Amino acid sequence: MRRLQVIADCCTSCRSCEVACSLVHSGSCWPKEARLWIEPKENATAFTPRICRRCRRPRCAAVCPSGALVPLPEGGAKVDPEKCTGCGACVKACPFGYLRLSPITNVPLICDLCLDRPEGPACAETCGEKAVVVKET
Amino acid sequence: MNAWAGKILVVDLTARKSICVPTSDYSDTWLGGKGIDLALLLAAECWQADPLSPENILVFGTGPLTGTLAPAASRVHVGARSPATELCGSSNIGGQFGPELKYAGYDHLVIKGAAAEPAVLVIDDDRVKIQPAQELWGLGVSKTEAALAERYGSDFRFFIIGPGGENRVRFAGIRSGTFNSASRTGMGAVMGSKNLKAIAVRGSKAILVARPERFYAACQRARREILESPCYQNMLNVPQMLRGSTHTGYFSYGNKESIVTPIEETISKAEDFLAAHRVGKAACFSCPLRCQDVFDVPGSGRLGMQCDPRVEFNYMAQVDDPTFAWRAYVICQETGLDTTSIANVLGFVNESLKVGDLSWKELKKDLNVSGEDRVELFLALITAISERKGIGDLLAEGVARAGKKLGPSFEQRAMHRDGLELAVPEPRTHLGLALAYSVSERGDYLSGFPIFEMVGGEAGRAMAAEAFGDGQIANNAADRKTLSDKEYVQTYMENMAATADMLGVCRWMTPTNGAPIKEDTLAELLTEAVGKTYTGEDLWAYADRCRKAFFEFDGKCRREKEKQLLPERLFHPVSSDQGQVAGIKKEELIAAISRYKKLRRVL
Incomplete structure (x- = not known):
């Protein structure tokens, strides 16, 4: 199974991963639309990338009242924007606080591991410090 | 509009x-960043204004690549008529503010007039x-930032001035x-003269790019x-x-008094300091170079440092202690002062104390410092300046104005060009x-950093052969x-620096810092x-036009003012690790300046 691993100590907070994610998903440079984000800590001198953990039994999908989030066999969930009502129940249900809604569409911005990109996830491809890496388990 | x-x-x-x-x-004419800032300054005719009056304007300029995936796409140019040089002020800052300003929907920000009371400008889309x-008002930078984050939210980004x-x-x-800091040429003083303590910005919009897939691929190639x-x-x-460059006498010691540098000792101590206190690396927005260090030092907590100004303090103040x-x-970080100018001021004071033009006793009394510790005296002096x-x-x-007021012996040891304090490189x-010091657009060497030599x-x-061909x-x-x-x-x-400054990316990823991104790569990123x-x-x-705009602005500022050469001291021999070093030959420098102006077609 493929997932993204975060090594927070390596993160320099350059946020290239956020822009790369938004660029491949929305076609524009738009961190607010990214499926991950960097959280600053300690006077903004330490940083943690926040990325969907792709849970085996995703609570976000379990609580979705409209069936817009569908669990995937390899972990994580896929969103159907047509069915999503933007209620935000998934965001509240995420035990890690790693999910957020698009400020424009209110659809959850959930990581899809860039499955349609042969090069793999854009965030990991962009991170020079290897704070976000692809891990096969 | 794509990119902008x-x-x-x-x-x-x-x-x-x-x-x-x-x-x-x-x-179309000025591209962005520093280019458009210069156009705005010329259009406002603020060369006539007292730099610290409401008639001066303060401009902030991102570029078309700022906020995108282009490497090091964080930069904001800051311009105004400078209170230090009374010519065109120009500074540059990275971090996160520039991209956020663009996400809020603005490429440039122009501040006119002055607020009646201390104010904060809040831009929320x-x-x-x-x-x-x-x-x-009166708070240090970190306390101000904490208060602003509390008031507006931690997702805002801030530009702040300190007591300085x-x-x-x-x-x-x-x-x-x-x-991050836009340190040189006194842009913080201009902001203070407008009673503007801070600017807060938050944006939620997208920056569009014309060809997302090709742009993404070009960014990845440049990053690699x-x-x-x-x-x-x-x-x-x-x-x-630094060790690699110091054996050639790259750094002066004291107030340009000698080039005898305790290289090994100072650098070893700096390395020990790094080993003991550096706890991480950090970067500006979208930058793979991660040139910032995170330090955890007892008494000051976790703080960041960029461009390692410590060598300036150690060498110019002649205090060999990291x-x-x-x-x-x-x-300097808390009070919002330029470290280069402050280090130069300390060198000026240190030499004046050594030759007896300033009295230890009176200075200690003035600064309310007891004991004989030069360190404590200098630290108190920085606070007193702020x-x-x-x-x-x-x-x-x-130092230029202070020297003039204190008398001829002080004036001859004021190490500046056109009022901007010289830096430690020799x-x-x-x-x-x-x-570079003589002709650069703002009075320091950075816009023409001669890295080849x-x-x-x-x-x-x-x-150099990559730039000019073999020959x-x-x-x-x-x-x-x-x-x-x-x-x-030069x-x-x-041109390389101006190109980066106009596009809103960091010049440190270009040959000005020995890095590989050249104008063709930047042109490809902009094209996509x-x-x-x-x-x-x-x-x-575009870069040539931008440089000429500086000439135009400065020409209008100077009027009767004769262009200053470097301080007289630099034209005389000086002692160094390798014996006596000849001073700069004045007639050769004047000839080189003429050749430069001819090449720039500004004679």
């Missing part, structure tokens, strides 16, 4: 009103407000976060080029990098630096002991972002 956000926000603090102007009115900041800017210290800067360059590795150990340099840096207390009030005017051993030898020549120019470019052909180096480096073909030559033409 599309609007220039003009805020009149006196009238408490704001309007927007289309960026497209300027971008289309909502622009001027709010009171009386309770923040509030008190109109002529070399006060503007700070953002713990890492940076990650594979030696420059990327060097960023991990700045003291080691802890002193750290403490001086922290005071508060304009006692002798600090005079030194807050900068122009008598590196003659390209002599030209700094690297020197075969490696420097090979780097005599490349040979001379790598030879620090000649002024021949240095006009080509022009090349200025905008959807219109740009070549390296096109960018060079």
Whole structure:
């Protein structure tokens, strides 16, 4: 199974991963639309990338009242924007606080591991410090 | 509009009103960043204004690549008529503010007039407000930032001045976060003169690019080029990098008094300090170079540092102690002062004390310091300058003005060009630096940083050959002991720096820092972002126009004022580790300046 691993100590907070994610998903440079984000800590001198953990039994999908989030066999969930009502129940249900809604569409911005990109996830491809890496388990 | 956000926000603090102007009115001619800032400054005719009056304007400029995936796409140019030089002020800052300004929908921000009371300008997408900041006035930078984050939210990004800017210290800067500062030419003093304590910005919009897939691919290629360059590795150990350049007399010691540098000892101590206290690396927005260090030092907590100013404090103040340099840096960070100018001021005071023109006893009394510790005296002096207390009030005017007021013996030891304090790199051993200090657009050497001669030898020549081709120019470019052909180096480096500054990316990823991203790569990134073909030559033409705008602005400022050469001291011999070093030959420097102006076609 493929997932993204975060090594927070390596993160320099350059946020290239956020822009790369938004660029491949929305076609524009738009961190607010990214499926991950960097959280600053300690006077903004330490940083943690926040990325969907792709849970085996995703609570976000379990609580979705409209069936817009569908669990995937390899972990994580896929969103159907047509069915999503933007209620935000998934965001509240995420035990890690790693999910957020698009400020424009209110659809959850959930990581899809860039499955349609042969090069793999854009965030990991962009991170020079290897704070976000692809891990096969 | 692809790449650009599309609007220039003009805020009149006196009238408490704001309007927007289309960026497209300027971008065809001036591209963005420093280019459009210069056009705005010329259009406002603020060369007539007292730099610290409401008639001066303060401009902030991102570029078309700022906020995108282009490497190091974080930069904001800051311009105004400078209170330090009374010429065109120009500074540059990275971090996170620039991208956020573009996400809010603005490429440039123009501040006119002055607020009646201390104020904070809040830009939240289309909502622009001027709010009171009386309770923040007098606070240091970190406390101000914490208070603003509490008031507006931690997802805002801030530009802040400290007490230095509030008190109109002529070399006060503007700070953002713990890492970033627009330090040189006194832009913080201009902001303070407008009663503007801070600017807060938050944006939620997208920056559109014309060809997303091709732009993404071009960005990844440029990033890989940076990650594979030696420059990327060097960023991990700045003291080691300094060691490589100091044996050629790259740094002066004291107030340009000698070039006898305790190299090994100072650098070893700096390395020990790094090993003991550095806890991480950090980067500006979208930058793979990660040139910032995170330190955890007892007494000051976790703080960031960029461009390692410690060597300036150690060498110029002649205090060979990294802890002193750290403490001086922290005071400058909190009070919002330019470390280069402050280190120069300390050198000026230190020499004046040594020759007996200033009295230890009186200085200690003035600063209320007991004991004989020079470290404590200098640290108290930095604070006094930020508060304009006692002798600090005079030194807050900068060494040029202070020297003039104190008398001829002080005036001859004021190390400045046109009122901007010289930095620690030494122009008598590196003659390209002599030209850079003499003709650069703002009075320091950075816009024409002659890195080929700094690297020197075969490696420097090979780097120069990439710019000029194999031949005599490349040979001379790598030879620090000649002024021949240095006009080509100056022009090349200025164009490279201006290109980066206009696009809103960091010049440190270009050959100005020995890094690999050149004008053709930048042109490719711009082409894919905008959807219109740009070549390296096109960018060079924009850079040339930008440089000429500086000449135009400065020409209007100077009027009767004679252009200043470097301080007389630099034209006389000086002692160094390798014996006596000849002074710069004045007639050769004047000839090199003429050749440079001819090459620039500004004679």
